[in-house]
Amino acid sequence: MNNEKIPYKIYLSEQEMPKAWYNLRADMKVKPAPLLSPKTLKPITLEELSEVFCEELAKQEIDENTAYFPIPDEIRNFYKMYRPSPLVRAYCLEEKLQTPAHIYYKFEGNNTSGSHKLNSAIAQAYYAKKQGLKGVTTETGAGQWGTALSMACSYFGLDCKVYMVKCSYKQKPFRREVMRTYGANVTPSPSDQTEIGKKILQEFPGTNGSLGCAISEAVETASKLDGYRYVLGSVLNQVLLHQTIIGLETKAALDKYDIKPDIVIGCAGGGSNLGGLIAPFVGDKIKNGTDVRIIAVEPASCPSLTRGKYAYDYCDTGNVCPLQKMYTLGSGFIPAASHAGGLRYHGMSSILSQLYHDGLMEATSVKQTEVFEAAEFFARVEGTLPAPESAHAIKVAIDEALKCKQTGESKNIVFGLTGTGYFDMMSYQKFHDGVMSDYIPTDEEIKIALDKLPDINV
């Protein structure tokens, strides 16, 4: 037992930083269902997957038995430039709420990409470089992933081609300029550089694009260029694996002060941050029966866990990527325009879907306006202005802390603060001006999208 007063921020030393990523699947009693090839609709082989991803990443994607993957030195050295991230004791928030709860948050925003995305971007760029590739392609919506990948590619001298959804390209010129600063080639999507882009432009000349279309353009470009691969920033097992650096650091920091979390909360879009944050705590729960609640928070506008179906579905709108079994609203589901772009995904990581299905994780959904209320409240009390995505977790953490106030329980609440909102001020402006919508899809809308799930589920 460490009796020292818990500081505002717990930093691990470099020596204490995790040396391996943790593959939760190795400890799961029920493993997630395998990925299916979009061509054969049969479990995808390592060979097939290696056509899409770098070999090492394809191996990580499929491996459900190796519990720990050592983090290569090159990646650890990059991590040292912006990690360990602080585990913050939210003393001011606790006092403001007058709660007996102890609130902690793991803050991933202290790097130029502004979010946790960099943790996987640097790993994916490293393996691409190691395989001798020339570059990678990807899509970006809100821009966090594109920024992170630009930084990672710049570090390893890889070319980086980003297809940015046209409306974001126009509305978020600053994100675009950050990517350019890191030497990335940023193209508004749809573009006339690809067949699919040309086709869409012909059909819908004035379109502002969509994530589905940008993915298709990025995949097409990678397949046509020699020495390129397409990379993804969420959903995949490999991404969750790299993101376990978040949870492992969090657990090490808590262990240092002998703190046992009662509740661990994270926002969930594709699941990369949440999966990374909770992995070691869920592993503990499975192996040692520890009593910890895990809560996934999703936007009410895109409620894959709370209102979706557990079924095989395509990961992308264009149906070119592998299928996975997951909680999904249907790959044809178009979420309402919301200001948490990073959570606008129709499905959910297969690992998280399985955990939810098995009762190892809870899920809840929150509305946009209450999320921004929590975000602004948090900014004023704790200083840091959060990303709208991260604020979903803040909202539920505050709710849980207020429950503790009623019951008098002094629970340890830990949540993931995935990033800062510096590039989301247009959303905050809408909130300040009182013109933010709280659209929630109707049962009918969800049913229509779910009715189009692929036949494989029948």
Next chain:
Amino acid sequence: MNNEKIPYKIYLSEQEMPKAWYNLRADMKVKPAPLLSPKTLKPITLEELSEVFCEELAKQEIDENTAYFPIPDEIRNFYKMYRPSPLVRAYCLEEKLQTPAHIYYKFEGNNTSGSHKLNSAIAQAYYAKKQGLKGVTTETGAGQWGTALSMACSYFGLDCKVYMVKCSYKQKPFRREVMRTYGANVTPSPSDQTEIGKKILQEFPGTNGSLGCAISEAVETASKLDGYRYVLGSVLNQVLLHQTIIGLETKAALDKYDIKPDIVIGCAGGGSNLGGLIAPFVGDKIKNGTDVRIIAVEPASCPSLTRGKYAYDYCDTGNVCPLQKMYTLGSGFIPAASHAGGLRYHGMSSILSQLYHDGLMEATSVKQTEVFEAAEFFARVEGTLPAPESAHAIKVAIDEALKCKQTGESKNIVFGLTGTGYFDMMSYQKFHDGVMSDYIPTDEEIKIALDKLPDINV
């Protein structure tokens, strides 16, 4: 001697954080000349100064004998939310430059205001609150100071009225929204809320404003409202005092690993960051004769130290604030539009001016385009995307490291990285698009402004 390998980032523990600010004037053999009242042109009294500033701050402003001012607990607790800031060993930069120099930078950008300005904002807000004031007024150009003050006022429940230069208000809507998130009242200047604003609007209906005008509006508003004071984010002795937290932390971190800096570099606008960073090192130099070079870096477009005159001048364009003896280009000097808004100030802190005058500090100036080249290079190598202001120090640090490469010397170079450039992407865009100007004032332009210095100097 600590033989442990120096980590990428040196963090002090909470216990190691400075408990007092350091007043360098107490150790200076030649003290800076006293402030003069703009009404009497005689040394300003504490009573006169207390009409403008909070009492405690007025005392700090004038006191040239007390070496240490204890930091009140309330401020220390706020500091703990975002400090200590890391002292980073720039391993990647050293390798990229292939220099034997060891490069360190003190990074002040890991807070929502994005810069070091918060260090003094929280102190000024605290003393205002302690004195029972209702609120404060200020001006902001680029927006860093306004953001920092908004955060500080929000924390202590003070009203905050910010006059934001109209062109920034329009061009930097996101900065404005950050301030609104913290509850500040942001008014584009000139406005019709003040006499001076109305007058200027009548004379120049389409004007985009100026810092001088915004200062005048803020001062007028403070003087007309009961329980309000005007506050400033740079230049003043009190601000440099609060900013010594930067230098004290830097020195403590270096001492921990027994590192003696050979060169300390900082960008200089009004001088708040530089003054704070160098204070303990200059103190050492004066008291113990340590051999350390101190370099102030200013923009070639606004070269107060390198091309200005050491004379009494007004601190503001409107000539309502006290006069101080400083290196100045004349309070009527209008610097060319540049992208380092924080360095566009006609004068320089009187402490720094005296140090420069006495040969205790060097100064150099750099051009805008080479600054952005250094900024982009740094971003790609070290990850962090710097503010244009901070990049002035980067440019000179790189130059010094390259000199070491030639001589084979393994000097310890320390520089201040005052903030991030997340709200400066429009400037980066101009750099990427190759449309950035490198205007340098002519001798004639400087002479004209200097000819208008107040008569007191005759």
